[in-house]
Every structure is written in C-alpha cells, then in structure tokens.
Amino acid sequence: MESLFLQSNSRSSSTLSPQRRAEEVKSCSFQGFIKNTKTTNTTKLAMALTQVSSNKCCGGYQKVFEHDSSELKCKMKFAIYLPPKAESGKCPVLYWLSGLTCTEQNFITKAGCQRLLPSMASSLSPRIQAHVSGCNIEGEDESWDFGTGAGFYVDATQEPWKTNYRMYSYVTEELPRLINSNFPVDPEKMSISGHSMGGHGALICALKNPGKYKAVSAFAPICNPMQCAWGQKAFSGYLGPEKSTWEAYDATVLAASYSGPELDILIDQGRDDQFLSASQLLPDNLIAACSEKKIPVVFRLQQGYDHSYYFVFSFVEDHIKHHAKYLNA
Amino acid sequence: MESLFLQSNSRSSSTLSPQRRAEEVKSCSFQGFIKNTKTTNTTKLAMALTQVSSNKCCGGYQKVFEHDSSELKCKMKFAIYLPPKAESGKCPVLYWLSGLTCTEQNFITKAGCQRLLPSMASSLSPRIQAHVSGCNIEGEDESWDFGTGAGFYVDATQEPWKTNYRMYSYVTEELPRLINSNFPVDPEKMSISGHSMGGHGALICALKNPGKYKAVSAFAPICNPMQCAWGQKAFSGYLGPEKSTWEAYDATVLAASYSGPELDILIDQGRDDQFLSASQLLPDNLIAACSEKKIPVVFRLQQGYDHSYYFVFSFVEDHIKHHAKYLNA
Numbered sequence: 001m002e003s004l005f006l007q008s009n010s011r012s013s014s015t016l017s018p019q020r021r022a023e024e025v026k027s028c029s030f031q032g033f034i035k036n037t038k039t040t041n042t043t044k045l046a047m048a049l050t051q052v053s054s055n056k057c058c059g060g061y062q063k064v065f066e067h068d069s070s071e072l073k074c075k076m077k078f079a080i081y082l083p084p085k086a087e088s089g090k091c092p093v094l095y096w097l098s099g100l101t102c103t104e105q106n107f108i109t110k111a112g113c114q115r116l117l118p119s120m121a122s123s124l125s126p127r128i129q130a131h132v133s134g135c136n137i138e139g140e141d142e143s144w145d146f147g148t149g150a151g152f153y154v155d156a157t158q159e160p161w162k163t164n165y166r167m168y169s170y171v172t173e174e175l176p177r178l179i180n181s182n183f184p185v186d187p188e189k190m191s192i193s194g195h196s197m198g199g200h201g202a203l204i205c206a207l208k209n210p211g212k213y214k215a216v217s218a219f220a221p222i223c224n225p226m227q228c229a230w231g232q233k234a235f236s237g238y239l240g241p242e243k244s245t246w247e248a249y250d251a252t253v254l255a256a257s258y259s260g261p262e263l264d265i266l267i268d269q270g271r272d273d274q275f276l277s278a279s280q281l282l283p284d285n286l287i288a289a290c291s292e293k294k295i296p297v298v299f300r301l302q303q304g305y306d307h308s309y310y311f312v313f314s315f316v317e318d319h320i321k322h323h324a325k326y327l328n329a
Numbered sequence: 330m331e332s333l334f335l336q337s338n339s340r341s342s343s344t345l346s347p348q349r350r351a352e353e354v355k356s357c358s359f360q361g362f363i364k365n366t367k368t369t370n371t372t373k374l375a376m377a378l379t380q381v382s383s384n385k386c387c388g389g390y391q392k393v394f395e396h397d398s399s400e401l402k403c404k405m406k407f408a409i410y411l412p413p414k415a416e417s418g419k420c421p422v423l424y425w426l427s428g429l430t431c432t433e434q435n436f437i438t439k440a441g442c443q444r445l446l447p448s449m450a451s452s453l454s455p456r457i458q459a460h461v462s463g464c465n466i467e468g469e470d471e472s473w474d475f476g477t478g479a480g481f482y483v484d485a486t487q488e489p490w491k492t493n494y495r496m497y498s499y500v501t502e503e504l505p506r507l508i509n510s511n512f513p514v515d516p517e518k519m520s521i522s523g524h525s526m527g528g529h530g531a532l533i534c535a536l537k538n539p540g541k542y543k544a545v546s547a548f549a550p551i552c553n554p555m556q557c558a559w560g561q562k563a564f565s566g567y568l569g570p571e572k573s574t575w576e577a578y579d580a581t582v583l584a585a586s587y588s589g590p591e592l593d594i595l596i597d598q599g600r601d602d603q604f605l606s607a608s609q610l611l612p613d614n615l616i617a618a619c620s621e622k623k624i625p626v627v628f629r630l631q632q633g634y635d636h637s638y639y640f641v642f643s644f645v646e647d648h649i650k651h652h653a654k655y656l657n658a
Contacts, residue, residue, distance in 0.1 A: 056601070057639035272385070310386035 049182055052077065059084040071166050071174040078175065080183070092189030092214075092327035093179060094320075097153065097171065097205075099196030152225070153201030154249045156238035165238055168249070172205050172212070191215040191323045195312050196275070197222055197230075203251035203265070203286075210260020215326035217266040217319045219312045220273055223286035224252040230280050252282070255289040265290065265297045266322045268315045270305030378511055381406065388413040400495045400503040407504065409512070421518030421543075421656035422508060423649075426482065426500065426534075428525030481554070482530035483578045485567035494567055497578070501534055501541070520544040520652045524641050525604070526551055526559075532580035532594070532615075539589020544655035546595040546648045548641045549602055552615035553581040559609050581611070584618040594619065594626045595651045597644045599634030 052064040060083040069076045085091055156165035180187040192213045194202035199221025206216035225231020226246050235246040247253040267283065275281055283299060290297045305311040381393040389412040398405040414420055485494035509516040521542045523531035528550025535545035554560020555575050564575040576582040596612065604610055612628060619626045634640040 055635055055637050055639040056599075056633040056643070058643045062639055270385075304385040306384055308384050310384040310391055314385070314387045 048178070057081070060086065067178065069170060069174060071170045073164050076170070080179075082183070086184050090184050090186045092191070093176075093185045094323050094327070095171070095175075095190065095192045095202075095205075097192065097194030097198030097201040099194070099198050150197065150234060152197060152231070152234040152238065152249070153204060154235070154238050157245065158238060158240045161238050167201075168205075171201065172209060189214060189327050191327055193217045193219075193319055193323065194221070195219040195309075196281075196307065199223075199267075200225060200231075200251060204249055204254060206263060206265075207251060207254035207258055208248070210258070210263075214329070215323045216263060217268075217322050219268050219315070219319075220270060220275070220281060220307055221251070221267060221283070221286075222281055224250060224282040226250045226253065227282055227285065228280045252285045252289045255286060255293060255295055258293055258295060263295055264322075264326070265295065266319060267297060267299045268311075268319070269299065269301050270307060270311045271301050271303045272305060273307040273311075275307050377507070386410070389415065396507065398499060398503060400499045401493050403493055405499070409508075411512070415513050419513050419515045421520070422505075422514045423652050423656070424500070424504075424519065424521045424531075424534075426521065426523030426527030426530040428523070428527050479526065479563060481526060481560070481563040481567065481578070482533060483564070483567050486574065487567060487569045490567050496530075497534075500530065501538060518543060518656050520656055522546045522548075522648055522652065523550070524548040524638075525610075525636065528596075529554060529560075529580060533578055533583060535592060535594075536580060536583035536587055537577070539587070539592075543658070544652045545592060546597075546651050548597050548644070548648075549599060549604070549610060549636055550580070550596060550612070550615075551610055553579060553611040555579045555582065556611055556614065557609045581614045581618045584615060584622060584624055587622055587624060592624055593651075593655070594624065595648060596626060596628045597640075597648070598628065598630050599636060599640045600630050600632045601634060602636040602640075604636050 048067045049065045050067065052066050054061055054063045056062075060081060062079065062081050064077055064079045066075055066077045068074075083091065151165050151167040153167045153171060154165070155168045156162045176187070176190065179185060190213055192202040192205050193216065194200075196219070199218030200223070202216055202218050203221055203223070206213045222228060222231060225235060226243065231246075231250070235243075235249065239245045239249075267286075269276060269281070269283055273281070276283075287297055287299055300315075302311070302315065305314065377396045379395045381395050383390055383392045385391075389410060391408065391410050393406055393408045395404055395406050397403075412420065480494050480496040482496045482500060483494070484497045485491045505516070505519065508514060519542055521531040521534050522545065523529075525548070528547030529552070531545055531547050532550055532552070535542045551557060551560060554564060555572065560575075560579070564572075564578065568574045568578070596615075598605060598610070598612055602610070605612075616626055616628055629644075631640070631644065634643065
C-alpha cells in the first residue's frame with residue numbers, strides 16, 4: 001500500500017535553521033500542493049501550511065507541517081508520509097492517532113511503516129497525532145494523563161478546556177479538510193488506526209461516523225474509558241460529571257448501538273501489557289458489545305508483548321495489510 | 330538473518346521503576362546468561378551486566394544493559410536485539426556504531442532492523458553505540474562534536490581524555506569479550522556497521538583488524554577524518570598535534586596500507602547530505618585508496634537522501650543482507 005501517513009502535534013519540535021528549512025522546501029516534491037504566501041493564486045487553506053521538515057525516506061518523503069488550527073485555536077503540527085506514488089496520482093489516506101504523552105514524532109520514527117508502504121499497492125495515508133498544547137491553560141501541564149498530551153479525542157464542554165480541547169472535531173473534520181485540500185488524496189478513501197489512547201480515538205471516530213472510514217484497527221486501545229481510571233479522569237475533566245455525556249466517546253457503548261456499514265475491526269493487544277492487568281484497557285467489554293451486535297472483531301492477544309512501540313512495530317505490517325484490503329478495494 | 334544487535338552508551342536514560350525493572354528481568358528469556366550477584370557460581374564478567382529494560386519485539390527481545398567498563402572507567406549502556414533463534418542456538422553478531430550525539434536508543438528505535446532479522450537466516454548480532462560520558466571531565470559537554478557524544482572511536486593519548494576516552498579498545502576488545510561471555514553468540518562470526526562518525530568507526534575497526542570482522546558496511550561515513558574539520562578537531566584533542574598519530578584512525582590512510590583477507594565494503598551515501606557538500610565525509614578519497622589497493626567497494630550515491638536516520642532506515646535492509654552473506658557463509 002503506497003500511503004501518506006499523518007500525525008499532528010502543536011508542540012514546537014523544529015530544530016531546523018532557516019537556511020536548512022529553505023533547503024528542505026527546495027527538495028520538496030510536493031511544492032505544487034503547498035503554496036507559499038507569495039503565490040497569489042492560492043486558497044486560504046493552501047496558504048495555511050508551513051513545512052517544518054522534509055526527509056526523503058524509502059523513495060517517498062516524510063514531512064512535518066505546522067498550521068493554525070481554527071478548531072483548536074492554537075498551532076498544530078502533523079507528520080505526513082508521502083509515498084512515491086503520490087507524485088503521479090491520488091492515494092487513500094490512513095490516519096494514525098497516537099497515545100498519551102506522544103508527539104507527532106513517535107510513529108514516524110519508531111513504527112517503521114515507511115518501508116512497508118511503497119511495496120504494498122497504491123494508497124496514500126496521513127497519520128495524525130492528537131495533542132493540544134501551548135494554549136496557556138492553567139493546569140494543563142500538571143499531569144501526564146490529563147491536559148497537554150492527553151486530549152482523549154473528545155470535544156471538551158467544560159471550562160477551561162472547551163475552547164481548545166476539541167480533538168474529536170479536529171481529527172474527524174478540520175484535518176481531513178486540510179489534507180484533502182493540500183495533498184494528492186482520494187477523499188473517499190480514508191481509514192484510521194492508533195495506539196492506546198489513540199486506539200480509543202480510532203475506534204470512536206469509526207463507530208461515530210458509519211461509512212466515513214473504510215477500515216479501523218487499534219493497538220492496545222482503551223476500549224471502555226467510562227469504566228477505567230484514565231477515562232474517568234479525562235471525561236470528568238473535559239465533559240463534566242454527567243455520565244450520559246461520556247457515552248458519546250466510549251467505544252464499548254458506541255459499539256452496542258452501532259448501525260451502519262459492516263466494520264471489520266482488527267485489535268492487537270500485548271498479553272504482558274501492564275495497563276491491561278491494571279484494567280485500563282478492558283478489551284473484553286468491547287468484544288462482548290461487538291459480539292452482541294455481530295460486529296466482526298479480530299482480537300489478537302500477543303504473548304510476551306508489552307504496551308511499548310516495540311509491540312506496535314512488531315505487528316504494524318498486519319495492520320497496514322488490513323487497511324489496504326479496504327482502501328484498495 | 331536472525332541477529333543480536335548491540336549499541337552502548339554510558340548516559341543514564343532509564344526511566345524504569347525498581348518494580349518495573351524486576352518485572353523486566355523476570356521476563357528475560359536469557360536470564361541463564363545474565364547471572365545476578367546472588368548466584369555463587371558466576372564469573373566476574375557474567376556478574377557485570379545489569380538489565381535496564383527488555384521489550385519483546387518481532388518475536389525476540391530488544392534489551393538494554395548497563396555495566397562498569399574497565400576500559401572507559403565509567404558506566405556504559407548498550408542495547409542488544411536477541412532474535413528468536415537465540416533461545417535455541419548460537420548466532421553471529423553484527424555490531425552497530427552510531428554517529429555524533431546519538432545514544433544507545435537511536436538505532437533500536439529508528440532503524441527498524443528488528444523486523445528484518447527474524448526472517449533472514451540464522452545469525453545473531455549485537456550493535457554498539459559508542460559514547461563516553463559522565464566522566465566529569467572539564468569541557469566534555471561544551472561541544473556537540475567533541476567530548477561527550479563524540480568519542481570518534483579512538484584511544485585518546487592526551488590529557489584530560491586519555492583515561493576515559495578509549496572507545497576503540499572498548500568496541501574492539503572489551504565489548505566483544507562481554508558479549509561473547511554473556512550471550513549465545515558464535516565468537517568467530519562478527520561484523521560491523523555504522524552511521525556517520527559510526528561509519529568511520531566501523532571502517533577503521535575492520536581495516537585495523539584484518540579477518541576479525543567478516544563484513545563491514547557504512548552509511549554516510551566520515552571517510553578521511555584527517556582531512557575534514559570534524560576529524561581534525563577530534564584528533565587534535567584526543568591524539569595531540571602530531572599528525573602521524575592520526576593515521577592509525579583514518580580509514581583512507583588505513584585502506585592504502587591494508588593487507589589481509591579480502592574485505593567487501595558496502596557504503597550508502599545520500600546525495601543531498603549537507604555534510605557531504607560541506608566536505609566532512611570525503612568518500613572519494615577512500616574510494617581512490619581502495620581502488621589503488623583493489624579493495625572492492627560498492628559505493629551507492631542515493632539521490633535526494635540526506636544525513637538523517639530516514640536515510641539509514643531506507644537502505645538498512647540491503648546492509649543486513651550484505652552482512653548476512655558473510656556471516657552465514
């Protein structure tokens with residue numbers, strides 16, 4: 001699958017000098033799509049992206065862009081892998097949502113997907129990293145599992161979060177618009193995957209939008225956040241005490257009422273994952289709900305594997321194949 | 330090639346709690362080789378290793394160990410990948426030397442080798458990251474290309490470096506002894522590779538020890554350090570002003586006088602590498618010396634690629650195959 005991967009983050013992690021940036025932009029094979037501010041005949045959207053870095057990788061380009069998010073009211077970064085095929089045609093898009101505390105760098109440097117993509121047919125997939133930070137909200141940096149680096153892919157309704165912490169709308173609406181307008185993608189062919197908190201995000205995005213994503217998969221997802229400590233802390237803070245409002249962002253609850261095109265869910269879970277034994281992930285609850293609704297789930301409990309990116313790295317090839325099956329159909 | 334990779338670094342990068350460390354040790358599939366201090370019937374060497382982390386990866390284990398180096402008089406860390414085959418038999422060893430400023434984490438998280446190794450025959454390869462740090466030497470942290478993170482794989486002869494900065498002896502003598510004593514390896518089958526400063530290290534280790542390494546390869550190596558700014562700064566500091574002492578650590582000079590078993594060298598170089606155009610790498614000089622001595626070099630100038638790990642990642646599979654050809658012979 002030839003895929004464009006995208007991962008976003010608002011933290012500033014650029015270490016490139018202005019000169020180096022200029023060199024990178026010069027070497028960008030997609031400058032036709034990324035117009036600079038001096039070009040007169042560009043759309044507002046096309047002007048919004050600033051290229052932070054570009055590295056040739058496996059025949060394509062691994063790039064990082066920055067933009068002002070209208071949904072989140074702050075600067076966001078995303079990483080995108082453009083496979084060789086993107087130079088000559090439109091490709092499908094695979095979005096990747098990362099876990100707690102990760103930046104847009106995690107997946108692009110650790111998962112090793114770029115090598116797999118050029119050899120696997122004809123899609124193009126961005127991946128998204130879903131953090132909000134730099135909003136100057138009191139308390140957002142106090143905890144590793146709430147606030148900065150832990151947006152949980154919800155649209156917050158509570159103060160002081162509700163203005164900026166709108167990752168659900170960012171991931172499902174603003175970012176796809178941005179990607180579809182600026183890169184050579186087929187807007188009808190998108191799918192979604194993620195790790196841990198990002199696995200929760202991928203599942204709810206797919207379950208809440210029947211037909212929008214052609215496929216979904218997850219690594220060690222938080223499957224039933226209403227019933228685990230991480231989810232309860234996040235949902236209380238972002239959504240308030242009324243638990244009925246939490247149900248809109250809980251994969252297990254959403255699966256129990258899902259109605260739409262058949263979803264084929266692939267989940268890998270490490271058997272020695274410390275967060276599985278600490279009852280943060282609760283895959284059994286999701287599987288039970290899916291069984292009830294006859295939603296097909298392939299759930300693989302992988303002996304000896306933990307919660308790390310080494311686990312993701314070990315099985316990501318199978319996930320790419322799972323997505324390719326539907327994106328290339 | 331089923332390979333054990335090793336990479337070492339003396340910086341403390343462990344974030345594991347004591348409890349987590351205990352869990353990791355428990356899950357170690359090689360505890361038979363790594364004796365703890367309570368075991369009475371162990372050798373001095375076998376007692377020296379402390380496991381810092383262990384993550385199952387692609388059917389094997391990616392581990393990090395710490396030890397007190399007698400050569401460097403400080404604590405060193407190395408990362409090692411143990412493929413599935415290491416559970417039942419002895420494997421060859423591929424050593425990896427990293428570049429300026431890298432830690433033992435760079436190659437294991439970014440190069441994505443673990444996926445390639447289980448599927449490629451029957452070797453086992455450690456990889457080494459070659460930094461000295463934490464020695465409390467005045468000035469060692471002042472510069473990114475000298476001192477901490479920039480040992481240049483030489484045995485320093487000058488004050489204040491000569492006591493600790495002995496990376497050449499560490500890489501070629503102490504570490505192989507440690508690996509051969511503690512892991513299921515075939516001591517007769519070792520090879521070496523590296524990136525940038527580590528590529529220089531790999532080349533000089535192979536050229537200075539005819540027959541010791543079955544194969545050598547390098548990504549964007551510093552080929553003629555005596556003639557570039559990085560090398561001149563490092564060699565002046567570690568070896569003093571007398572240039573005749575520098576020749577023992579310069580791949581181009583060593584190639585010109587090489588005498589030993591045939592060496593088959595594979596070098597990949599990014600054509601858009603800023604350090605190539607800045608005359609820090611000078612591959613032409615090495616190629617000329619090798620041509621003169623009829624040492625076979627496959628030199629591949631890769632269009633559009635820079636000096637980053639994305640470049641290494643893109644071509645590492647070819648290097649693994651190059652090493653496997655000789656390690657499995």
